[in-house]
Amino acid sequence: MTTSIRFDLKHGFLVVALALYTAFAAGPFLWVASMSLRTTTEISAEPYALPDTLHFSKFAIAWTDGNYGTYFGNSVIVVLSAVAVLTVIGAMAAHCFARYRFPFRRFLYFLVFSTIIFPPQITIIALFQILVEYGLFNTRTGLVLAYVAFQLPITVYILESFFARIPSDLYDAARMDGYSEWEIFWRISLPVAMPALSTTVILNTILLWNEFLYAVVLITDDDKRTLPLGIQKYMGDQLIDIGMLATGLMIAIVPVVIVYVFFSEKLIQGMTAGAIK
């Protein structure tokens, strides 16, 4: 009896706590979502009201007139390329750090990882000049490369710790089965590390999708801009078009939510992983 009451209390407390947290986290999102369907005039009149009429046309306006279609396309291209390159290069580097003993291994690992301590503001000017020099300034390729460089250390770090936990017998077994080191990477390391790979994919996707600083410095043409820059477009010096801003935000947020929902199970697996036997 007492145990079940205590269980109910504990359970109830948990539900209340989670409900509060959900309201805290989802509230602003819902607010923006409702604003995205209202005009700025409506919002200024009554900021917290629910939409009267649903102005879905605002999305079309943002997409075409606001050039959001282009920004969205750029974001997709830049983020997908950067994440793909990051995942492959990061996994290869992590595989080597975790599986092979070679001279200066620890030093190299430290070198890669130490760049994590520099905030992006420190490197941005040098990066700007380098890209100008190589003709990569104001190109999407340049932005992709900057993103890869920026996210590589943490990617290698996450993957290395996972690869290091894969039992070495597994690799030896594959060697005995006739596979080369290169094939072992593709056929053993990558599939077995799927949970960790999903973690880095989702982490990098979300981070780069929202990335602003590099994008604003390294891209000047409107046609090459990514979504975070597009959102800024509705923030003039004097005036913020809050209604359109909300619409733009929704366009930017929805893909992230979709990616998260799609990968979240893997993400949790990756974070709690270690159960490879």
Place this chain on the structure above:
Amino acid sequence: MGNVKLDRLTKRYGDADAAAVDDVSLDIERGEFMVLLGPSGCGKSTTLRMIAGLEPITGGTLSIDGEVMNRVPARDRDIAMVFQSYALYPHMTVFDNLAFGLKRRGFAREEIDRRVTDAAGILGLAPYLARKPHALSGGQRQRVALGRAIVRDPKVFLFDEPLSNLDAALRVSMRNELVKLHQRLGTTMIYVTHDQVEAMSMGSRICIMQDGRVAQVGRPLDVYRHPANTFVASFLGSPQINLVESGVTPGEDGRSTLVVGGARIHAHCPPGHSRVIVGIRPEDFYLPGEAPDDAVGASLAARVLAVEALGAETVLLLDVEGVEKDVTARVGRSAHTAAGDLVELTVDTRAMRLFDAASGVALDPGSTTG
């Protein structure tokens, strides 16, 4: 089928002073079941991994069927290995685990299907082919690991303590199955274990290793009966052999008198030894009336310290006058003895072994008959 020849094989890890495997020479014949036996850390796995090609060889030569293999990568040696941890590919089904090595070697689909089905049939894995390893029991995983080696039909099988993760009952049945498998395939097998029962029951020959060196190689019973030194003598056999230091009084025509506790035993002992270690296996003691008629006996008075009645046999812990260490004797199950009793034991002196007191090396093994 392959002949595996180790010639002064040596392995030194990094810049370690001591070699993990030191000057090991071993000629393993085609179709032989060779067991590498030894205590933890004696270099069994290292030796096996050098044969497999997973560990670079520091010195000496390894040849298979007369071909030097030192620099041949693992994948070109045509050797299959079963790991202690099984090392199943967690992301593949049982079928794919078995087929993985065949695919790499470019077998046709039908051939792969045939081999996998055959192996699965032999090992009773047919119902599990579509499962992933995590959904299998320990014993089933073990079989998959075995199957992965069998399907390849390699020249040589290597096993590194493959049964040590199984429970006792399963271990015994797998032991028998491995022996049957060996008879059926006739392939050379090299089997690493630290379990002497596995070694004795499975090996056509066993190679006992100590500190990276070969202590003795031979057929199980030969090694058991004629251990080359005290290390081998005490490593094999449970309960352990009794090793008692004794003085030697030389007598005429090569027969000396050994003094074990209060007893005097006549035995052949090569000249030039004033002290020897006498090794007597627990089963070579007999209670009065139990000794076989042809036993050449010496008598030993002892006091019983403890009695372990195990059902099939009874193990006595004895205090022998003048012998410091307790002596173990393994006597018939019908022994009626209790702690505190004084007993008169007969020792079969033909089974007794003598070792040099200083080096522990066997003296003239096999000829202590009186």
